Amino acid sequence: MSGLGRRPLLGLGLFAALGAAPARAGSIVGGSIAAAGPAARLALPVQGDQRWSVRALDDPRRLALHLPGATWRGPASLRGAGPVRAARFVESDDMLLIDLAAPALPRGGPARAGHIVIDIRRAPAADFAAAVRAGRDVLAGVARTPAALPLVVLDPGHGGRDPGAIGAAGTQEKRIVLAAALDLKARLEAARTCRVVLTRTRDVFVPLADRVEFARRRDAALFVSLHADSAPGARGASVYTLSETASDAMSEALARRENRADIAGGLRLPSVSPEVQRILISLMRQETRAGSARIARLAVRELGEEVPLLPNTHREASFVVLKAPEIPSALIELGFLSDPRDEAALRRPDHRARLASALARAVRHWLEATGVQAAAG
Numbered sequence: 537m538s539g540l541g542r543r544p545l546l547g548l549g550l551f552a553a554l555g556a557a558p559a560r561a562g563s564i565v566g567g568s569i570a571a572a573g574p575a576a577r578l579a580l581p582v583q584g585d586q587r588w589s590v591r592a593l594d595d596p597r598r599l600a601l602h603l604p605g606a607t608w609r610g611p612a613s614l615r616g617a618g619p620v621r622a623a624r625f626v627e628s629d630d631m632l633l634i635d636l637a638a639p640a641l642p643r644g645g646p647a648r649a650g651h652i653v654i655d656i657r658r659a660p661a662a663d664f665a666a667a668v669r670a671g672r673d674v675l676a677g678v679a680r681t682p683a684a685l686p687l688v689v690l691d692p693g694h695g696g697r698d699p700g701a702i703g704a705a706g707t708q709e710k711r712i713v714l715a716a717a718l719d720l721k722a723r724l725e726a727a728r729t730c731r732v733v734l735t736r737t738r739d740v741f742v743p744l745a746d747r748v749e750f751a752r753r754r755d756a757a758l759f760v761s762l763h764a765d766s767a768p769g770a771r772g773a774s775v776y777t778l779s780e781t782a783s784d785a786m787s788e789a790l791a792r793r794e795n796r797a798d799i800a801g802g803l804r805l806p807s808v809s810p811e812v813q814r815i816l817i818s819l820m821r822q823e824t825r826a827g828s829a830r831i832a833r834l835a836v837r838e839l840g841e842e843v844p845l846l847p848n849t850h851r852e853a854s855f856v857v858l859k860a861p862e863i864p865s866a867l868i869e870l871g872f873l874s875d876p877r878d879e880a881a882l883r884r885p886d887h888r889a890r891l892a893s894a895l896a897r898a899v900r901h902w903l904e905a906t907g908v909q910a911a912a913g
């Protein structure tokens with residue numbers, strides 16, 4: 537089901553209700569038992585989320601660590617320490633069997649992100665026997681992989697054989713937008729609230745559909761395309777979000793010019809009935825539209841603090857690069873190379889720095905306001 541189920545905005549509850557929730561089982565990717573004072577400390581590094589629980593067993597005296605659904609990639613057996621003789625994973629039972637040299641019971645060890653840590657201490661024989669008789673879990677928990685930061689995809693328009701707009705002084709759109717995107721990336725990364733990748737980092741041609749797919753493959757939280765096109769009579773920065781009907785003739789013409797290569801790939805959905813798929817798509821589109829509108833609003837506000845704006849700054853049009861159905865997206869016209877004043881400004885690094893700083897603020901506010909949690913794993 538690709539990244540869909542991991543998109544926090546969609547609400548995992550919905551997927552759980554549909555039986556399409558991602559399994560809460562991870563991989564155990566290593567393991568060790570070491571002496572920690574009088575205790576034996578069992579530490580298992582986990583990828584993904586993993587539920588676990590421990591029971592006491594008699595005859596022979598053991599602890600059973602249940603790891604439901606886990607994929608074991610740790611060593612076949614673990615050497616013991618303290619009251620633990622050794623441990624081995626029994627794949628058919630999703631269970632780590634811990635052989636004890638003496639009666640011992642588990643306690644939670646020091647918390648460590650992405651690890652199951654259990655301290656096993658000697659216990660009075662009567663306590664151990666009571667735990668066996670109770671037949672219940674004596675300890676349980678969930679280990680979680682530390683979440684990755686949300687991903688923002690920046691899309692510098694044009695490139696390679698497609699220079700984009702060219703100003704009267706010869707300024708090429710593809711160069712201006714790449715410089716601005718690199719500046720914005722550096723600012724966002726310095727704030728450490730998101731990861732950032734560019735659809736192109738060099739002067740190469742990238743088809744429009746590939747830019748969208750690039751973001752979708754990576755489960756981007758936000759997609760921002762940067763342009764500096766040409767539009768007769770237009771001056772100042774402006775922001776565009778997706779709509780099948782353009783808000784005005786200029787936006788429609790801009791979109792038509794940008795959309796030479798068309799098509800946005802098929803949607804990958806969990807295997808549910810067509811009816812449920814329609815509901816999912818509709819919910820997803822609502823959330824995507826709301827997220828797109830929000831980044832547009834924030835970008836207009838922050839850009840307005842720094843640079844001249846085109847009147848009716850937030851516009852709508854059917855740009856192909858805005859068509860990822862599950863990723864909030866906006867296209868920013870940093871200015872218009874067809875306007876000599878905009879062209880002169882866009883050539884200046886200090887002007888591009890003001891644009892990048894405004895957009896970095898907008899993205900940071902968007903991440904905060906949207907509450908985009910990092911995707912686990």
Ligand SMILES: [Zn+2]
Pocket residue numbers: 693694700701709762763764765794
């Ligand atoms: Zn462009």
